Amino acid sequence: MPQDQAVKKKKKGHAPVHQNKFAFHHNPKSKKTAAILASPIQHVCRRCHEKIEWKKQYRKYKPLTAPAKCNHCGNRNVKAAYHTICESCTRSSPQSLALLEQWNNRQPAADDDDDTAVTASARTYYRACAMCVKEPAIRSLADQEEDTPEPTGRKLKLREVKTLERQEERALAAKRKKKKKNDNDEDDDLDESDEDMSDAEDPFLQAVGGAEKLLTGDAYQNMLLQREQGNIQTDASTDMDT
Structure with missing residues (x-):
């Protein structure tokens, strides 16, 4: 056997857990996976929301087994996984209140258009993100129910x-x-007035004596015959006189 074919190089590393030919799929019969997918994502900013969604999608989400400690108040009131502060501190702690005041008083940029400026000035933030505490939390239906005042x-x-x-x-x-409906009524009135004006100002109708004296069809033919007979009689009487 030749020497160059005697020894084959071994591949480094190990085979991948998931092949790139197909996507990752959850176990459809897992009750734990169903509970994780059904758990709500709330009181977080948009970026943190996407992070938690990714963890849930690829089975990296690890729910809490016991309440965690809040970084602001120090109490074990954190009940959601990956949250660093509790729900009440997202809107009432001194750090969150300072951030909310800063965000709500922030003016729109000078290069923004009018619609963006109006939207930015009318937006009101009620919570800080419970995960990163760097951005305002996006409002869920529960937040809209709580934060909409009469x-x-x-x-x-x-x-x-x-x-x-x-x-x-x-x-x-x-x-x-x-x-x-009012626009349609105005259009009908304009059409009727145009018809009346056209009837009154038509020179042909004025010559025949109006629209009521206008003859058509058999009546018009009879009128022409009578006029022709009258002309013939007039010519005959003129010849007799001469």
Whole structure:
């Protein structure tokens, strides 16, 4: 056997756990995986939300077995995995209040357009991210239910907010429908006035004595025959006189 074929080089490392030919799939019969996928993601910023979503998607998410310690208040009130502060500290701790005041008082950039500036000035932040505590938390449906105040000061429930939105949509739809109806009525009035003006100003109708004296069809033919007979009689009487 030749010497160059006697020894083969060994491959370094080990075979990959998951092949690139197919995507990772969860075990469909795992109750733990189902519980992890069903767990809500709340009180975090957009970037942290994407991180937790990735961990849940690829089975890297590790739920808490016991409440964790909050970095702001020091109590064991953290019940969600990967959170560093508790739910109450996201909106009431001195650090979170300072960040919220800074974000809510931040003015839009000078190069932003009008729509972006109005949106940025009207946006209000209520929580700091419970995971990184560097960005404002995105608002979930539960946050909208808690943070939406009524003009009298009472907090509206989520169903009350949805009811007000539906009432506003109905009012706008009725207003648009009424405006469209008024526009159609104005167009009909303009068409009728144009027809009246055209009838009154038509020189042909003025010559025949108006639209009511306008003859068509058999009546017009009879009128022509009578006029022709009258002309013949007039010519005959003229010849007899001469």
